[in-house]
Amino acid sequence: MLLYEHPLSSYAQKVKIALREKGIAFDLETPQAIGSGGSAGLFAAASPRREVPALIDGDAQIFDSTIILEYLEDKYPSPPLLPRDPAARASARMIEEICDTLYEAINWGLSEIRWFKRAEGEQAEKMLATAARQTAELQAWLAERLGSKPWFNGDRFGWADLSVAPYVNRSFTYGMGAAPGSPLALWHARLRERPSVVATFQESDAATGALAEAAKRVAMGAMRREYRDHRLEWMMKSGGVQVVLDGLARNDIRFTWPI
Numbered sequence: 001m002l003l004y005e006h007p008l009s010s011y012a013q014k015v016k017i018a019l020r021e022k023g024i025a026f027d028l029e030t031p032q033a034i035g036s037g038g039s040a041g042l043f044a045a046a047s048p049r050r051e052v053p054a055l056i057d058g059d060a061q062i063f064d065s066t067i068i069l070e071y072l073e074d075k076y077p078s079p080p081l082l083p084r085d086p087a088a089r090a091s092a093r094m095i096e097e098i099c100d101t102l103y104e105a106i107n108w109g110l111s112e113i114r115w116f117k118r119a120e121g122e123q124a125e126k127m128l129a130t131a132a133r134q135t136a137e138l139q140a141w142l143a144e145r146l147g148s149k150p151w152f153n154g155d156r157f158g159w160a161d162l163s164v165a166p167y168v169n170r171s172f173t174y175g176m177g178a179a180p181g182s183p184l185a186l187w188h189a190r191l192r193e194r195p196s197v198v199a200t201f202q203e204s205d206a207a208t209g210a211l212a213e214a215a216k217r218v219a220m221g222a223m224r225r226e227y228r229d230h231r232l233e234w235m236m237k238s239g240g241v242q243v244v245l246d247g248l249a250r251n252d253i254r255f256t257w258p259i
């Protein structure tokens with residue numbers, strides 16, 4: 001199995017945790033020109049939006065983290081990552097949906113400010129404050145779903161947990177983690193003991209250094225950031241209308257295929 005990924009992609013992290021939990025051997029490759037929209041070859045054929053993750057398994061070419069998780073669960077049902085109970089399965093999927101769309105967009109917006117320097121000074125401060133408030137609201141929603149259970153999935157770690165993991169972990173690295181000693185913070189500490197998660201977060205931490213060059217790479221034309229669906233909405237609703245207009249004027253942002 002070959003997984004096209006980027007170690008900083010939360011979506012790729014979900015899939016790597018699942019592969020490791022299931023004990024499936026896989027190779028990793030970061031597609032050339034990822035982040036520019038100009039990728040080619042097998043990756044681009046497998047992933048028309050030119051987004052990671054994409055999984056190649058023999059003749060099967062699968063894009064989108066949720067669809068890849070479903071494929072893995074269908075093909076390798078043991079150990080199961082989804083709970084058995086229909087309501088618990090629906091709960092796992094709803095948690096994943098909120099994290100992949102609304103939570104991810106906040107983290108992404110924060111990286112646009114912090115690493116890509118899309119906003120600075122007072123504008124950046126305001127946007128950071130908005131992101132902090134939104135993050136706290138989503139974490140409160142997640143804490144309610146967790147309740148007194150050890151895992152979002154129930155008694156055992158699973159699909160719901162690996163779907164929350166990259167996003168809440170990123171919040172901690174951005175200084176927007178859950179309050180120390182809170183159920184969500186204790187869940188995060190338990191999470192960070194699992195070998196599947198340790199390996200995945202180590203890969204992400206190792207790649208963080210390259211972000212120092214992010215704004216320079218955009219200015220050089222090596223990257224055109226994908227302002228898609230929830231990410232674009234986050235910018236528009238969180239004080240970044242000018243960021244979008246500037247990016248369009250400089251042609252260093254792009255929308256999703258097909259243009």
Ligand SMILES: N[C@@H](CCC(=O)N[C@@H](CS)C(=O)NCC(=O)O)C(=O)O
Nearest residue numbers: 009011034035036051052053064065
């Ligand atoms: N819905 C997709 C989203 C994947 C996605 O947006 N991946 C980003 C990285 S986090 C990407 O590859 N973007 C293309 C680019 O930046 O060029 C999934 O769940 O896999």
